[in-house]
Amino acid sequence: MNRTLYTLILHLALPFIFLRLSWRAWRAPAYGKRIGERFAVGLPSFRGGGIWIHAVSLGESIAAAPLIRELLARHPELPITVTCMTPTGSERIQALFGERIQHCYLPYDLPWACARFLDRLQPKLAVIMETELWPNHIHACHVRGIPVALANARLSERSARGYARFARLTAPMLGELDLIAAQTEVEAERFRQLGAHPTCVEVTGSIKFDLSVDAELPRHAAELRASWGAAGRPVWIAASTHAGEDEVMLQAHRRLLDEHPEALLILVPRHPERFDQVFELCRREGLATVRRSTEEAPGAEVQVLLGDTLGELLFLYALADLALVGGSLVANGGHNLLEPAALGKPLLSGPHLFNFLEIAAQLRGAGDLLEVEDAAQLHAALRMLFADPAQAQQRAAAGLAVMRANQGALARLLGGLESLLARA
Template identity: 75%
Template structure:
């Protein structure tokens, strides 16, 4: 498939796109707002001549945040436009940066929509986070002489095989990229094999290792612990969970409650549309549950706190002794293991970590990550760490050591972006 055929099929598929958007709006009403932006109509006024950063959703927005902060400091004269594709990503961008940046949804990958967006933004540089590759957007940048960087790029073997099936579309698209800043050499080789220009592929490492924890966040977490009278209470978190995982997590928590009746679980579903149903599930399971969003007090009788707020995941991690990272008990590929590690938490996850193979391998080899596959193993690991503070401390230090050993990717990425800007 080449780009012309891809574009034709995209146009023919627009009714399906509309149906999918309607379905998502039914589940999460925020999808019904700002629809025009998705077709490059009704875009906000954008100051031209700056840097355009695309972060598809919440995870990429969080990963991009340190880079964007540094760009704001180093290039205060350049407007920065951040695009995303989801309402939760949009909320996160606004919460992180407010009026310091320009923001809108990225229009769908149609040539005329991409052209309208670029005519409005007129960036000097485009930075796409991780592996969000859109052939028409990239081509429209190339036509206008706008350098495009794929930053913090990752490409699993499975994804590479998928791209390889559409070589006539993928190879020209990758060849139009000015720089691919990849996380590992293995991923660099995959990009080159798919058609990226070898001189435009460089290994910078993962900027997720450059995570910095605000001391004020730790102070706020300690204050809330005191408010809960929970300084000596065992607390664990199951974060970024997906459908199919919550029942396993609640079964593990019931096992833990039989051993430690004062145990508290902080349950944080990945997607906001599941907040309400997870609260109801906890209640049906007979667990005394409160929602973070209501401000209802966590008392000695509370068994589960549902983290149903946006932008608080690091804070909720800070409240726990042990962290389980979701998207890994089901074949979703896992989520960011480094956030709890940076907070000094022993990290647990399921076996499905194909989105973070290199990071998972480093944490596992260092002794900072323990993997589980069912409720029994999860309860055994959490209970075992509560009972063995020496092992918990060892995992904590191992995780912090992995982060320290891999830092520097952000500076390497920023240096490359500066070269392209100049």
């Protein structure tokens, strides 16, 4: 399939795209807002001639934050525009940067929408985070002479096989990229084999290792926890959970309560549209639950704190003693393990970590990451770590050591981007 056929199929799929958008808006009303932006209609007024960064969703927005901060500091004369595709990503971007950046949803990959968007924005440089590759957007930049960089690029073996099935579409697209800053050499080689120019592919590492934690964050968390009277309670967090995982967390927590009646679980669903559903699940399970959004203190009688706020995940991690990162007990590929690691939290996850294979391997090899498959294994891991604080601390220290050993990717990526800006 080439780009012309891809574009035709995309146009034919527009009725289904509208239906899916309507369905998502029914489940999460935020999807029903700013729909025009998705078709390059009603775009905000932009200052042109700057840097455009695309971070598809919440995870990529978090990963892009250090890069955005550094570009704002290095190039105060250039407007920085950040796009995404999801309301959670949009809310996080605006919460982090406010009016320091320009922001809208990225229009769908339709040639006329791409053209309207780029004509309005006129960027000097386009930066795409991780693997959000859109052939028409990339081609539109290429024909306008706008360099395009794929930053923090990752490509699993499964994704590479998928791209290879559409080589007539993906090879020209990858050939139009000016920089692919891959996380690992294995991923760099996959990009080369799929059609990227070898001279444009560099191994820079993962900028997720360059996460910096505000020194005040742990102190604020400790103060809040003390105000709850929970300084001595066993507190663990299950974060970024997906459907099918919350039940496992609650089963394991119920078993933990048999041994530690004062234990508290901070349960944080990945998607806001599931907040109410998970709250009702906790209530049906007979667990005393309060919602973080109410700012009600989880007293001694409370067994679950539902993390139903946005932009607060790092703070919620800081409140806990142990952290399980979700999206990994179901075949979703996992979420960012490095956020709790940076806060010195012993790590747990499920076995499905194909989005973070290299990071997971390093954390596991260092002795931090514990992988569990079900409620029984999760309970056993929680019981062991709470019973042996020295081992928990040793694991946390190992995770921090992995973080420090891998830092520097952001500086390497910025070097490549500065080279592209100099050519623009």
